[in-house]
Amino acid sequence: MTLNGLSVFYGENLAVRDVSFGVAANRITAIIGPSGCGKSTVLRSLNRMNDLIDGCRVIGDVAYRGIDIYAPDVEAVEVRRRIGMVFQRPTPFPKSIYQNVVYGLKLAGIHDARDDRVEHALRQAALWDEVSGRLDSSALGLSGGQQQRLCIARALAVEPDVLLMDEPCSALDPIATARIEDLMAELSERLTIVIVTHNLAQAARASHDTAFLTTEVDDHGNRTGVLVEVAPTDRLFAHPIDERTEQYITGRFG
Amino acid sequence: MTTVRTPSPSVLPAHRTDGRNRARSGRRLDRAFSGLTLTAGLTILATLVGVVLATATFAWPAFRAGGIGFFTGTTWSSQTNTFGALPMIYGTVVTAVIAIILAVPASLGVALFLTEVCPRRLRGPIVALIDLLAAIPSVVFGLVGVLAFHNVFQTVFRAITGPKANGSSLLTAGIILAFMIIPIITSIPREGIATVPGHHREASYALGATRWEVLRTAILPAGSGGITGAVMLGLGRALGETIAVALVVGSAIQITPDITQPGTTMAEIIANRFNGEGMGIERNALMGLGVVLFMITIAVNVAARVVVNRAQRRNAGT
Numbered sequence: 322m323t324l325n326g327l328s329v330f331y332g333e334n335l336a337v338r339d340v341s342f343g344v345a346a347n348r349i350t351a352i353i354g355p356s357g358c359g360k361s362t363v364l365r366s367l368n369r370m371n372d373l374i375d376g377c378r379v380i381g382d383v384a385y386r387g388i389d390i391y392a393p394d395v396e397a398v399e400v401r402r403r404i405g406m407v408f409q410r411p412t413p414f415p416k417s418i419y420q421n422v423v424y425g426l427k428l429a430g431i432h433d434a435r436d437d438r439v440e441h442a443l444r445q446a447a448l449w450d451e452v453s454g455r456l457d458s459s460a461l462g463l464s465g466g467q468q469q470r471l472c473i474a475r476a477l478a479v480e481p482d483v484l485l486m487d488e489p490c491s492a493l494d495p496i497a498t499a500r501i502e503d504l505m506a507e508l509s510e511r512l513t514i515v516i517v518t519h520n521l522a523q524a525a526r527a528s529h530d531t532a533f534l535t536t537e538v539d540d541h542g543n544r545t546g547v548l549v550e551v552a553p554t555d556r557l558f559a560h561p562i563d564e565r566t567e568q569y570i571t572g573r574f575g
Numbered sequence: 576m577t578t579v580r581t582p583s584p585s586v587l588p589a590h591r592t593d594g595r596n597r598a599r600s601g602r603r604l605d606r607a608f609s610g611l612t613l614t615a616g617l618t619i620l621a622t623l624v625g626v627v628l629a630t631a632t633f634a635w636p637a638f639r640a641g642g643i644g645f646f647t648g649t650t651w652s653s654q655t656n657t658f659g660a661l662p663m664i665y666g667t668v669v670t671a672v673i674a675i676i677l678a679v680p681a682s683l684g685v686a687l688f689l690t691e692v693c694p695r696r697l698r699g700p701i702v703a704l705i706d707l708l709a710a711i712p713s714v715v716f717g718l719v720g721v722l723a724f725h726n727v728f729q730t731v732f733r734a735i736t737g738p739k740a741n742g743s744s745l746l747t748a749g750i751i752l753a754f755m756i757i758p759i760i761t762s763i764p765r766e767g768i769a770t771v772p773g774h775h776r777e778a779s780y781a782l783g784a785t786r787w788e789v790l791r792t793a794i795l796p797a798g799s800g801g802i803t804g805a806v807m808l809g810l811g812r813a814l815g816e817t818i819a820v821a822l823v824v825g826s827a828i829q830i831t832p833d834i835t836q837p838g839t840t841m842a843e844i845i846a847n848r849f850n851g852e853g854m855g856i857e858r859n860a861l862m863g864l865g866v867v868l869f870m871i872t873i874a875v876n877v878a879a880r881v882v883v884n885r886a887q888r889r890n891a892g893t
Contacts, residue, residue, distance in 0.1 A: 401780065401781055408777065408781075425782040425783065479782065479783065
């Protein structure tokens, strides 16, 4: 995916200005930056989740396989079926484990081999062994980490090309976090992952590329997110080019 | 030598908030407050029990005289002292069911429009308007029905079902009732739907759901408890509504499958017939109708509670 001159407005307020970078296929790209710098806003513009917010306006383009997902003839619903998303808090529906995973298949009108697809998705999300005996019990009975992996399985069931993760571990303990990170590494062999994280160690550990955003404050006190630097993760953490990146990753800012 | 005046010996070490009998007065206030709330609670209970006892006692002679015939009889006559409640029960149920059938889709539509479709700045004014609808006195609804719409209804009914149709009928009462309960049925699902966690909605959109699919698969199921509860509440209101129905229902003690014909309801006949002294056993019979109506509304409310609780348990996932 390629972001080209992406700016996002909430009403009159410019939340993110002129962000351009590429997301390499089959790699994990982390978006880091201080609170309020627009990390999540950028992420949510990659599958048009921002469309759901009243007064949100997007300028610039986001190319997915060479096609601008904001082009007038592109349906947001189609975009979201190809570009999945996992949220900050686990968001299982109050249904059974099976019903949660099959949900996207039903929406997509996929009828064949549903059981196999559910099993495959749960295996991919490293959850199958823990839940295979109780697919019909409520998803709300799972632990937080299991619920988050269930949400990943649910997103994977419709076989997206890209998985967007919005601070997927911020509500989880370190063990559950480690499992999700291992899972990301496995998944990146087959799909592209973009993850927003406020946890620098996580970005350093678990991502291949990192984009650093920060906040600029104009004379009127309006805060706008801008892209500072994007590079392979090793390089960005070892030799940041921009002074603001260095300050942030060494803990002197934000 | 200083001593800390502790009102009652405390096992806790002395503290700077000790003294001035703070603990004791606090405890006294606490106890008074508990007493007050307990009294308030008991008053409600006593009222409920009192109403049941008073109406049932007063209605007893009619129940005893009529036996099962009180519930199955179709004649209501003070000349012959035969009191059969079936036409009233029939009319009550039919008008309420018509009202529910008309009001539920309309209310759900409004509730979903307000929570899911309507631009935020229009939401406030529209909600205020709907609440105003609830504030219209029921007698005004009745007058509007009888004065403004009687002829309209009659013309429309006759065009559809033939020349016998009457503007004062069970159907008219059902339609007027529908308007009266729309605000009730709208407000509760509106809150219920608004409290469907935003993340269910988002998660569902993120999986490529269309707006309708999000409504159908994520919002309606999660809001179903509130919706059912609201419908039951509306039903209770429709069953018990008196004055508006009395003005438009036609006051005919008969059981007819043709809903464009006049009929009666329990509340209607109580309001129209009850006129103080010298009524003999009809007074007791009317009170008996009150008991039956009360029992039906209690049953509806209990059923609503059960349904809502079950839905809540399902949402909680146990």
